[in-house]
Amino acid sequence: MKRRTRPAWTEGPRTLAFGPVGFSGGKFPAVSFAVGADAYDRFMGRYSAPLAPAFADFAAVVGASRVLDVGCGPGSLTAELVRRVGPAAVAAVDPSDSFVTAAHARFPAVDVRRATAEQLPFEDRAFHATLAQLVVHFMSEPVTGLREMARVTRDGGVVAACVWDHDGGEGPLSLFWDAARELDRDVEDESRLAGTRKGHLAQLFGEAGLDAIEETALRITVEHPTFEDWWEPFTLGVGPAGVYVAGLDVIRQGELRER
């Protein structure tokens, strides 16, 4: 079966660069996406919204396509896909109740369902393109998830995924994890998750049986008006970084903030 497949990672300038990284086979024990859409948008949506057009370009999403957004969150990529192909041609899934509710509210004409990549509730070959933006590293079974994405994609269609360059230190959270590591050498950052090192997404795509694999780096720039504007969303409990901050006492939080 011939199918175009496209993994990408994202890079950026020193404090805001991203890319693909390594895989330990392990998972964060307490990754939290059981947060409101507003918290997500302030913490990660500020990066994932500007990433979405570049990623959709890379995946060659154009009109007259039926497209699936896997791990849609509150809908940063969904919004871009709707803009390109219209809401009736977009479907989206996410395991987080709060994100599914938010995506439903934001895109009432999009088919939004609560599901994981590993068990997609769609028929074989239902989509022209299946995309996962910043999701593979959170899948419990990344190869299974990518294989499922391939199953629901037509022959000759596109399966695409991107993650931040956590291992290369060019992700938007790298500055934060660098500071955390200076205070605690044993801190478990995100640099060992699936696909977060250069070449590893392509390796996972190959293991999932995909072929004609293309790999590239995507780069975006986001400016923060003040330090507080950058820091405050880390205190909202979103994702591994937010969970890490929430687990620190007030003194350690203050030390990390100062660092």
Ligand SMILES: C[S@@+](CC[C@H](N)C(=O)[O-])C[C@H]1O[C@@H](n2cnc3c(N)ncnc32)[C@H](O)[C@@H]1O
């Ligand atoms: C960093 S967010 C990315 C959200 C959105 N794609 C974006 O670009 O803003 C990671 C998302 O992956 C979802 N997720 C976690 N495990 C998943 C899985 N096994 N299958 C699909 N989505 C998953 C989370 O609920 C969360 O919404």
